[in-house]
Amino acid sequence: xxxxxxxPGQNAGGKVVGIDLGTxxxxxxxxxxxxxxxxxxxxxxxxxxxxTLDDYGNVTAVGVAAKRRALVDAGHTVYSxxxxxxxxYSDVQKESGMLSYKLVPREEGLVRITxxxxxxxPIELSGFVLAELKERAEKYFDEPVSKAVITVPAYFxxxxxxxxxxxxxxxxxxxxxxxxxxxxxxxxxxxDRKKNGTFAVFDLGGGTFDISILKLTDGVxxxxxxxxxxYLGGDDIDRRLMELFLSQITRIEPGxxxxxxxxxxxxxxxxxxxxxxxxxHSFTVDLNFTQKNIxxxxxxTRGEVEMVARPVLERTKKPCLEAMKDAGLTPKxxxxxxxxxxxTRMPAVKELVHELFHKKPHDSLNPDExxxxxxxxxxxxxxxxxxDILLLDVTPLSLGIETIGGMMSTIIPRNTTIPTKAQExxxxxxxxQTGVIVNVFQGERDLVKDNRHLASFTLKGIPPLPAGAAKVxxxxxxxxxxxxxxxxxxxxxxxxxxxxxxxSYGLSxxxxxxxxxxxxxxxxxxxxxxxxxxxxxxxxxVVAATEKVLGQIRRGDVKIAPEKMQTLNINQMIDALYALxxxxxxxxxxxxxxxxxxxxxxxxxxxxxxxxxxxxxxLSGKAVEEVS
Amino acid sequence: MHDYFLTLGxxxxxxxxxxALERRFHDLQRQSHPDRFSGSSGGILESALERSSDxxxxxxxxxxxxxxxxHLLALYGFSVEQSKQVPMDLLExxxxxxxxxxxxxxxxxxxxxxxxxxIDPLLDELAERRAVIDLESDKLRAEWDALPSxxxxxAAETDAEKIILQQLASRLASRAYVTTLLDSLSAASKGESxxxxx
Numbered sequence: 056x057x058x059x060x061x062x063p064g065q066n067a068g069g070k071v072v073g074i075d076l077g078t079x080x081x082x083x084x085x086x087x088x089x090x091x092x093x094x095x096x097x098x099x100x101x102x103x104x105x106x107t108l109d110d111y112g113n114v115t116a117v118g119v120a121a122k123r124r125a126l127v128d129a130g131h132t133v134y135s136x137x138x139x140x141x142x143x144y145s146d147v148q149k150e151s152g153m154l155s156y157k158l159v160p161r162e163e164g165l166v167r168i169t170x171x172x173x174x175x176x177p178i179e180l181s182g183f184v185l186a187e188l189k190e191r192a193e194k195y196f197d198e199p200v201s202k203a204v205i206t207v208p209a210y211f212x213x214x215x216x217x218x219x220x221x222x223x224x225x226x227x228x229x230x231x232x233x234x235x236x237x238x239x240x241x242x243x244x245x246x247d248r249k250k251n252g253t254f255a256v257f258d259l260g261g262g263t264f265d266i267s268i269l270k271l272t273d274g275v276x277x278x279x280x281x282x283x284x285x286y287l288g289g290d291d292i293d294r295r296l297m298e299l300f301l302s303q304i305t306r307i308e309p310g311x312x313x314x315x316x317x318x319x320x321x322x323x324x325x326x327x328x329x330x331x332x333x334x335x336h337s338f339t340v341d342l343n344f345t346q347k348n349i350x351x352x353x354x355x356t357r358g359e360v361e362m363v364a365r366p367v368l369e370r371t372k373k374p375c376l377e378a379m380k381d382a383g384l385t386p387k388x389x390x391x392x393x394x395x396x397x398x399t400r401m402p403a404v405k406e407l408v409h410e411l412f413h414k415k416p417h418d419s420l421n422p423d424e425x426x427x428x429x430x431x432x433x434x435x436x437x438x439x440x441x442x443d444i445l446l447l448d449v450t451p452l453s454l455g456i457e458t459i460g461g462m463m464s465t466i467i468p469r470n471t472t473i474p475t476k477a478q479e480x481x482x483x484x485x486x487x488q489t490g491v492i493v494n495v496f497q498g499e500r501d502l503v504k505d506n507r508h509l510a511s512f513t514l515k516g517i518p519p520l521p522a523g524a525a526k527v528x529x530x531x532x533x534x535x536x537x538x539x540x541x542x543x544x545x546x547x548x549x550x551x552x553x554x555x556x557x558x559s560y561g562l563s564x565x566x567x568x569x570x571x572x573x574x575x576x577x578x579x580x581x582x583x584x585x586x587x588x589x590x591x592x593x594x595x596x597v598v599a600a601t602e603k604v605l606g607q608i609r610r611g612d613v614k615i616a617p618e619k620m621q622t623l624n625i626n627q628m629i630d631a632l633y634a635l636x637x638x639x640x641x642x643x644x645x646x647x648x649x650x651x652x653x654x655x656x657x658x659x660x661x662x663x664x665x666x667x668x669x670x671x672x673x674l675s676g677k678a679v680e681e682v683s
Numbered sequence: 684m685h686d687y688f689l690t691l692g693x694x695x696x697x698x699x700x701x702x703a704l705e706r707r708f709h710d711l712q713r714q715s716h717p718d719r720f721s722g723s724s725g726g727i728l729e730s731a732l733e734r735s736s737d738x739x740x741x742x743x744x745x746x747x748x749x750x751x752x753x754h755l756l757a758l759y760g761f762s763v764e765q766s767k768q769v770p771m772d773l774l775e776x777x778x779x780x781x782x783x784x785x786x787x788x789x790x791x792x793x794x795x796x797x798x799x800x801x802i803d804p805l806l807d808e809l810a811e812r813r814a815v816i817d818l819e820s821d822k823l824r825a826e827w828d829a830l831p832s833x834x835x836x837x838a839a840e841t842d843a844e845k846i847i848l849q850q851l852a853s854r855l856a857s858r859a860y861v862t863t864l865l866d867s868l869s870a871a872s873k874g875e876s877x878x879x880x881x
Contacts, residue, residue, distance in 0.1 A: 231721050275709045437721040445713055447739075472739040474717065474732050534732060535717050 071202040071231060071438045072192050073430025075239070076181060076219065077104055078137040078262030078288060079397065082424060083188040084431035085195075086440065091243065091428040094195045101423060102191070105134040106183045110171030117187040126323070129155035129315030131170055135290055136184075138262045139166050139177035141215035141560045153294050155315035155322075165218075165560045178218050178562060179570065182225035189226055203228045204434040206426050208263035209235035210283030210374075210451045212497045213509050213539045214561045220538070221567050231437050233536035236260070237267035238278060238448050239429025240395040244420060245271045252390045253279070255378075257408050257416065258426075259371065260396035262288040266375045268382045268389065274443040280381035280470045281451050282374035289329065289398035292364045296325035299363060300340065304351050317344055329364075332357045333400040361403045368407055375411050381470050386413040394418045395425050447472055450533050452497040455506070463496055463503045466531060476532040480546075483527075487519035491527055495539065508559045514543045514552040527552060587644040594639045594647050601632055601658055604665070615664060623661050631657040686758055686836060687741035695755055695833050697824035699745065708742040752824070752855060758836040759844075761852040763859070770857045773864075776812070780805060780864060784871050802872045809865045816858045823851040 072094070073084045080101040084093045093100035098119040105121040108114055108131055115131075116124050125132040133156045139147055144158055144166045151158050159167040159174055167174045185205075192200040205228075207219050216233050223230035237256035244256075251271050258265040265283035269276055300321055305311050313321060324342055331338040332355065342351040379385065392412045398404060399422050408416040436444050454467040456479065466477040481491050491514045498506025517525050526546040533539055543552040556563065562570075605628070607613040615623070635650040688695045691707055713719070715734040720727050744750045753763050769777050783805060786798050827833075827847045834840045840848070 232718070272705070272709060275712070277709075433718075437718060442719075445709070445716055445718065447712060447716075472743065474736045475739050476733075476736045532732065532736065535735075 069202055070192070070196060070198070070200055071204065071434040072188075072200055073239075073427055073432070073434040074185065074188055074203050074205045075236070075427035075430055076137065076185065076188075076205055076207075076222075077426075078135050078260055078290060080104060080261070080423065081184055081188055082427035083192050084424075084427040085192065086431050086435035091431040091435075093424050093427055094192050096191050100427075102184065102187060103134070104137065104181075104184050105132060106136075106180055107132045108170045108173075108175075108183075110173075112171075112173050114183050114186075117183060125155070125319045126316055129319045130157070132156065132319075133168055133170065133175075133180055135262055136168070136177040136180045138286065138290070139168070140181065140218045141212060142166050142177075143560055150294065153297060153318070153322075155318045165562065176562065178222045179225060181219065181222035185222055185226035185228060189228055201227065201229055202231050202434075204232045204234060204430045204437065205230055206236045206239045206430045207233055208258075208260075208283060208285050209237050209265040209267050209278075209281040209448075210263070210285050211235075211537070212285075212452055212507055213454075213533075213537065214507070214558060215285065216536060216538050217558070217561050220536070221562060224567060225570055232433060233538070234430060234433050234446065235265070235267065235278075235281070235448055235537075236263075236426045237265045237281070237395065238269070238276065238446055239427075239433065240393060240420070240425045241267070241269045241271070241276055242429035242432050242444070242446065243425045244393050244417075244429075245269075245276060253384070253388060254391040254393060255375075255389050255412065256393045256395055257371075257375070257399065258283075258395040259398040259404060260288050261398070262286070262290045264288060264371055264374065266371070266378045268378050268384065275445045275447065277447040277472075278449045279384070280378045281449055282378040282381070283451070284370060284374060287367065287370050288396070289326075291367045292329055292360075292398070293322060293325045295363045295367065296328060296360070297321050300325065300342065300351065303353070304342075304349065307351075308347075308349050311344075311347070311349065313344075320344070328355050329360060330400075332360045333402065357402070361401075364401065364403060368401075368403060371407065372411060386411070389414075392416040393420065395420065395422050397422055446535075448535070448537070449473060450475065450537055452507075453499055454531065454533065454539065455496050455498075455503070457494040457496065457503045461503050463498070463501055463506055467533060469499065471533075473533050473537060474535050476530060479529045479531070481514075481527040481529060482523050483517065483520065483525045484522055486522050488522065488525070489517045489519055490515050491517065493529060493541075495531075495541070509539065510559060510561075511557045512541050512543075513555040513557070515555065516550065516553045517545050518548050518550060520547070587642060587647075590644045590647040590651065591639055594635055594651050597651060597654060598632065598636055598639070601628070601654065604658075604661070605629070605632075613665065619664055623664060624657070625661075628654070628657045628661065684757065685737065685741070687737075687744045687754055688758075690737050690741035691745060693745065695758070695836075696828045697748070697752055697755065698828050699751070701746070704742070704746055708738065708746075711738050749855075752820075752851070756848055756852050756855070759840060759848050760836075761848050763852050763855040770853075770860060773812070773857065773860060776805070776808065777864065780809075780868050784868070787871060799872055802868060806865065806869055806872070809861055809868070813858060813861045813865065816854050816861065820851055820854045820858070823847050823854065827851070 070085065075082045081104045082093050082100050082102065084091055096102065102118040103122040105118065105125060106114060107116040107121040107124040107128065121132055125134065143164065144161055147158065147166055157169045159169050161167065165176055167176055168180065189200055203223060205219055205223055207216055220230045220233055237258045240256050240258060251273065253268065253270045256267045256269065263283065263285045264287040265281065267281040268279045270279055321342060324340060328338045328340055337354055337356045340353050340355050389412055392408055392414060394408065394416045405416055405418060432441065433446065435441050449470045450467060450473050451469060453465045453469045455463040455465040458464040466479060467475055493512040493514065495509045495512060496503045496506040497509055500506050514527055517527060524547065527543050528546050529541060529543040531539060531541055541554055543554060544550060545552060604613065608615060631650065631654040635654050638646040638650045691711065693704065693707060712735065715731055715738060717728055717731045717735055720731045744754050756763055783798060783802050787795065790798055830843065834844060
């Protein structure tokens with residue numbers, strides 16, 4: 056009987072939501088009365104992962120609204136930023152021509168997107184999508200939501216995982232756990248089935264592909280192996296269709312160079328055609344570039360899309376075979392294959408999976424929602440519910456360090472169950488050397504240059520000793536989120552070394568802290584601006600209403616008994632009115648507020664008198680309200 | 684050095700039952716996995732992370748017969764690192780193999796087929812040698828498992844224990860040598876690499 060441990064620290068207070076942060080669409084889900092469900096918004100459960108910003112860095116639209124903006128304001132609208140997470144400019148340069156927003160052509164570090172002269176990291180932009188989902192959940196529950204489980208592709212490397220976690224932080228979320236998308240899907244699927252056994256999750260989303268093989272034993276979801284490609288998905292099929300349309304358009308109209316908006320128009324039509332042809336057999340592509348007086352209309356068949364998609368889909372084969380090999384399994388050992396991700400709706404994908412695993416895939420799940428539902432289930436587990444469920448995931452890529460000759464020395468092999476740790480010993484090669492640099496990589500190749508550089512760890516504060524005498528013990532730990540932590544100590548003296556981490560394709564802790572500080576300051580500024588605007592509007596409204604009533608009294612439209620006039624103290628009212636008018640010309644919200652209260656106080660007897668005198672015919676009901 | 688038998692709370696034997704080991708692993712992870720302590724203070728979470736990592740590593744080691752053997756031997760101070768020196772009983776085989784590779788290297792296209800054909804029996808002999816080593820190793824493992832009790836690692840072993848472990852360690856070292864030889868030779872015969880590594 057497993058021991059049940061409930062601690063006072065368990066996430067008792069506050070709801071924990073599950074978020075699927077997708078390349079194309081995102082969702083937020085929650086477990087209510089034992090059932091996971093997607094939290095709906097006005098436009099349904101899916102939030103397109105699209106953000107529109109103005110020139111001043113304000114988010115003006117997220118989701119469906121932003122997707123619409125893309126057609127008229129492409130340069131300010133970003134989509135598919137998940138594909139840029141943990142990437143450099145040169146990594147994504149080749150497809151930047153197909154993007155309607157601009158990347159900053161700078162080689163080093165994490166790629167940046169430029170909008171209205173301001174630069175953004177994919178982390179910040181993802182943060183905006185997460186903030187929208189957070190807000191959606193808060194509206195739904197009518198209470199603040201600050202904790203979340205966020206999903207990532209299983210094949211995401213350390214930098215991409217950390218980037219996702221940082222995006223959550225920037226959105227004001229405490230990310231309790233990063234879980235792998237296929238594992239989340241397995242959770243939703245397995246719990247539904249309540250059946251032990253070995254199954255595979257084939258997850259082809261908008262931008263990423265994952266294959267995971269899992270074994271379910273009485274609530275324990277143990278991932279045996281995972282593989283994938285974080286740059287392979289439905290987006291690639293869309294892009295190839297776009298290229299096809301474009302080449303045909305330019306054949307008719309040789310001078311045609313699409314504007315960013317037109318590029319968007321083509322992209323959305325390509326996406327629509329792909330989706331339609333999953334159920335229909337033919338589709339009429341209809342592109343009308345009104346400004347250029349160009350119409351592109353053609354019939355597209357499913358066969359044609361499948362031909363265009365084939366090279367993309369072929370790329371899913373190798374990861375599947377490798378995952379089976381790593382798990383030591385053959386297709387007959389795998390009882391079921393579950394399809395997840397919007398792109399698996401394509402009949403060609405189902406055929407390919409059938410061929411690879413020698414069985415008809417299971418496609419009854421909603422491929423758009425399953426991952427979010429799984430994230431919600433895990434969120435519930437972390438809140439103290441569903442304690443019989445346990446996820447045991449693996450690290451998708453081998454972790455290694457650079458050794459002599461630029462060789463990769465693997466210290467944690469891929470598909471090792473996490474959390475896991477490894478230890479390496481370093482020594483100094485010069486007398487009184489007090490620092491050591493450790494370069495950490497992820498990947499399967501023999502040479503570090505062919506693998507992904509994660510970070511440089513500089514160990515400092517090694518006590519000065521003769522060469523070779525100091526021995527630094529470095530501990531590498533990959534936590535349950537698949538994120539690397541490094542600590543070090545000098546063995547001889549036992550002194551903890553300080554570690555300076557320089558992530559290659561991410562943001563340092565300091566940068567995140569600065570962004571958070573700025574966003575709080577920015578938010579404060581935002582609040583101040585909003586408050587000023589609000590008090591000005593309110594002030595102007597009251598000024599207008601007061602002047603109207605005073606005018607009516609002067610003209611005799613509103614009659615007040617002369618003995619009453621004395622007690623009303625009209626002069627005081629007029630003074631307060633002028634004070635407010637004067638402050639409205641300035642920028643001080645507090646002064647406006649004070650003068651507003653003073654005027655309201657001064658007009659109170661008058662409002663009372665007007666009400667008493669039942670002269671409401673002279674004033675509309677609204678005017679009375681306004682005066683009081 | 685971690686004693687992974689202790690971590691999982693199982694006996695220090697070579698043989699084991701897969702399902703029982705897995706059950707033990709799952710039960711321990713249910714108690715120790717960091718997800719059980721979400722929202723706890725840093726210290727508690729950190730020790731859960733440590734413990735959970737140890738359990739994972741212990742399971743990874745003990746569920747694999749070869750890793751398990753090496754770990755058990757290492758606990759009692761027997762190293763199975765492949766020695767640089769050729770084990771005496773393999774000397775003739777090794778020289779033969781090296782000769783073939785050298786011949787293959789300098790052979791003309793015509794004579795290659797002939798040399799390649801003569802490599803095949805050598806490969807068979809190596810495979811057979813490995814099978815014999817495996818049989819002997821299994822017998823030694825069974826002997827160890829059949830002992831009425833085992834000394835704690837670090838305490839002085841009985842003579843019976845020492846003999847079994849020592850013999851097993853030397854078998855495993857030979858096995859590693861044969862495997863490397865087999866892999867290089869079969870790669871060479873497929874023309875993948877002409878360098879015989881040892």
